[in-house]
Amino acid sequence: MKIALLSRNSKLYSTRRLIEAAEERGHEVHVIDVLRAYMNVTSHNPSIHYKGEELKDFDAVIPRIGASVTSYGAAVLRQFEMMGVFPLNESVAITRSRDKLRSLQLLSRKGIGLPITVYASKPGDVKDMINMVGGAPLVIKLLEGTQGIGVVLAESQKAAESIIEGFMGVKANILVQEYIKESNGADIRCFVIGGKVVASMKRQGPEGEFRSNMHRGGTATTIRITPEERSTAVRAAKIMGLNVAGVDLLRSNHGPVVMEVNSSPGLEGIENTTGKDIASMIIEYIEKNSKFGKTATKGQG
Numbered sequence: 001m002k003i004a005l006l007s008r009n010s011k012l013y014s015t016r017r018l019i020e021a022a023e024e025r026g027h028e029v030h031v032i033d034v035l036r037a038y039m040n041v042t043s044h045n046p047s048i049h050y051k052g053e054e055l056k057d058f059d060a061v062i063p064r065i066g067a068s069v070t071s072y073g074a075a076v077l078r079q080f081e082m083m084g085v086f087p088l089n090e091s092v093a094i095t096r097s098r099d100k101l102r103s104l105q106l107l108s109r110k111g112i113g114l115p116i117t118v119y120a121s122k123p124g125d126v127k128d129m130i131n132m133v134g135g136a137p138l139v140i141k142l143l144e145g146t147q148g149i150g151v152v153l154a155e156s157q158k159a160a161e162s163i164i165e166g167f168m169g170v171k172a173n174i175l176v177q178e179y180i181k182e183s184n185g186a187d188i189r190c191f192v193i194g195g196k197v198v199a200s201m202k203r204q205g206p207e208g209e210f211r212s213n214m215h216r217g218g219t220a221t222t223i224r225i226t227p228e229e230r231s232t233a234v235r236a237a238k239i240m241g242l243n244v245a246g247v248d249l250l251r252s253n254h255g256p257v258v259m260e261v262n263s264s265p266g267l268e269g270i271e272n273t274t275g276k277d278i279a280s281m282i283i284e285y286i287e288k289n290s291k292f293g294k295t296a297t298k299g300q301g
């Protein structure tokens with residue numbers, strides 16, 4: 001097969017591993033920096049050009065589109081789809097999952113367990129907003145945050161009010177969420193490929209830290225997940241319409257709750273923690289499922 005790998009940097013661990021796995025299995029891989037691709041979006045014969053040449057005869061495309069290039073990256077991917085090239089994850093599913101508010105609405109509609117979450121733009125009544133998630137302690141998140149930055153635990157009602165008002169004051173977009181204390185600073189990453197959890201790991205924050213992010217000093221270990229956690233992760237990926245997804249769960253008193261569904265889950269942590277060859281599993285999935293023109297939109301909403 002001839003595979004296009006949409007990635008801004010071929011030195012990234014995940015990109016390198018996917019190239020390695022594909023080449024080992026006899027495929028040809030072209031790494032394409034989406035920002036350098038250009039296309040005639042009005043032509044009846046959709047095409048993409050890259051470094052002066054037309055991108056032709058690809059069998060599959062693997063999108064590894066960073067959050068900062070979601071919009072243009074999705075447009076390039078959509079162009080591949082219009083050309084009939086099989087996408088590992090479709091453009092629609094990626095943009096759907098990148099919109100946190102939309103994702104939570106879709107997941108909740110299908111009965112997936114979620115931490116009680118309230119969104120606001122300019123809440124007229126901060127106290128009422130706090131009551132909606134059950135009062136303090138509660139978690140406040142900056143929508144633009146990542147790697148645990150901008151995720152704050154407000155232990156008291158007063159702290160919650162002043163943090164929310166502070167964020168509002170600088171016009172930040174936030175969400176307010178029920179604090180799942182019983183998860184004890186840990187979350188579970190389930191790596192889903194083609195409707196199966198192929199690997200999972202537990203990430204634990206350091207002593208006294210409720211955020212489990214590796215960038216905040218968290219450590220990962222293998223974990224045996226429950227059948228309920230397994231089916232929650234698989235269903236969440238399916239609702240988003242993602243063939244490959246990293247589903248992050250918290251263990252709550254009322255069962256697993258989904259925090260996030262990631263459409264470009266990293267390979268480094270999960271491969272190093274579990275010792276599994278996830279990159280080869282992804283390539284194998286493409287071998288089994290890619291078909292010219294198989295780009296029908298999965299998921300709804």
Ligand SMILES: Nc1ncnc2c1ncn2[C@@H]1O[C@H](COP(=O)(O)OP(=O)(O)OP(=O)(O)O)[C@@H](O)[C@H]1O
Pocket residue numbers: 115139141145146147148149150151177178179180181183185186187210211212213250259260
């Ligand atoms: N409602 C919650 N209850 C308990 N712990 C939470 C809650 N929300 C987040 N956490 C902890 O904080 C960590 C960071 O939160 P989250 O994943 O939402 O933000 P992020 O990692 O900065 O954003 P993103 O994953 O979108 O890059 C989580 O991995 C989890 O360990």
Ligand SMILES: [Mg+2]
Pocket residue numbers: 147148213248260
């Ligand atoms: Mg996170």
Ligand SMILES: [Mg+2]
Pocket residue numbers: 260262
């Ligand atoms: Mg994330």
